[in-house]
Amino acid sequence: MRVAVITGANRGIGNHWTNRLLENGWIVYAGYREDMGGLGVIEHDNLIALQLDVTNTDSIEKFVENINGNVNLLINNAGVPDGRWRNLTEIDDEWALDVLNINSLGPVRMVKALYPKMLDDGLTKIVMISSLMGSIDDCHMGKSYAYRASKTALNMFTVAMKKECIEDNISFLIFHPGWVKTRMGGDRAPVDIEESVEGMMKILENHTIEDSGVFIQYDGQKIKW
Numbered sequence: 149m150r151v152a153v154i155t156g157a158n159r160g161i162g163n164h165w166t167n168r169l170l171e172n173g174w175i176v177y178a179g180y181r182e183d184m185g186g187l188g189v190i191e192h193d194n195l196i197a198l199q200l201d202v203t204n205t206d207s208i209e210k211f212v213e214n215i216n217g218n219v220n221l222l223i224n225n226a227g228v229p230d231g232r233w234r235n236l237t238e239i240d241d242e243w244a245l246d247v248l249n250i251n252s253l254g255p256v257r258m259v260k261a262l263y264p265k266m267l268d269d270g271l272t273k274i275v276m277i278s279s280l281m282g283s284i285d286d287c288h289m290g291k292s293y294a295y296r297a298s299k300t301a302l303n304m305f306t307v308a309m310k311k312e313c314i315e316d317n318i319s320f321l322i323f324h325p326g327w328v329k330t331r332m333g334g335d336r337a338p339v340d341i342e343e344s345v346e347g348m349m350k351i352l353e354n355h356t357i358e359d360s361g362v363f364i365q366y367d368g369q370k371i372k373w
């Protein structure tokens with residue numbers, strides 16, 4: 149059976165990915181930082197819900213130790229918004245560094261920790277849940293400083309990593325999930341979680357290593373860097 153790992157799986161987009169992959173016959177190792185949230189109500193033999201904070205290497209090590217065998221899919225979904233500071237003089241250094249730590253380095257830590265489990269014969273896929281807000285080309289409005297920078301950095305980490313990983317048959321997809329109705333996206337967001345995850349799953353199914361590192365929206369539209 150195929151094995152997936154998902155970070156930030158207790159709510160929002162990550163929780164829906166968990167549900168859909170279980171429905172499709174995957175074994176899912178689902179990480180929650182503190183509160184099991186939506187994972188607590190899923191009754192499925194193939195769900196293994198484990199504590200996971202992507203900023204904490206001890207927590208990551210314990211999580212990985214609990215995984216039986218190889219991993220075929222990693223979904224780096226966990227993320228935080230920034231302070232939406234009204235102007236640049238309000239940028240909070242400490243929180244800005246936390247945002248970069250969670251959104252940019254968290255996914256890299258997960259790739260490093262899981263790497264030995266991603267070296268079996270088949271193609272392993274790594275999904276980075278990035279954002280259109282990480283696109284330099286699309287940055288017309290400015291603001292959201294740390295969030296934007298964290299997703300741009302995530303994109304660059306990913307494109308840089310892909311070169312090394314291709315040799316080991318590991319491929320990356322960088323997604324903008326759309327502006328989605330979640331705690332982060334808010335009620336005014338035009339895209340439902342179901343539509344976003346369904347779109348990303350379809351792209352994931354058809355993804356090949358020739359397209360490793362593509363930056364693409366949930367509906368298939370490619371995004372400029």
Ligand SMILES: NC(=O)c1ccc[n+]([C@@H]2O[C@H](COP(=O)([O-])OP(=O)(O)OC[C@H]3O[C@@H](n4cnc5c(N)ncnc54)[C@H](OP(=O)(O)O)[C@@H]3O)[C@@H](O)[C@H]2O)c1
Nearest residue numbers: 156160161181201202225226227279327328330331332333
């Ligand atoms: N919603 C949108 O419109 C939108 C648009 C573009 C990109 N995205 C991206 O989509 C991803 C999912 O966001 P969402 O909309 O589903 O937001 P959400 O409902 O706020 O969920 C965020 C998830 O990340 C987890 N998380 C935060 N810090 C973590 C840490 N240090 N370690 C492990 N997990 C952590 C949260 O756990 P806790 O419950 O413990 O806080 C929660 O499960 C994020 O990467 C976000 O940047 C969202």
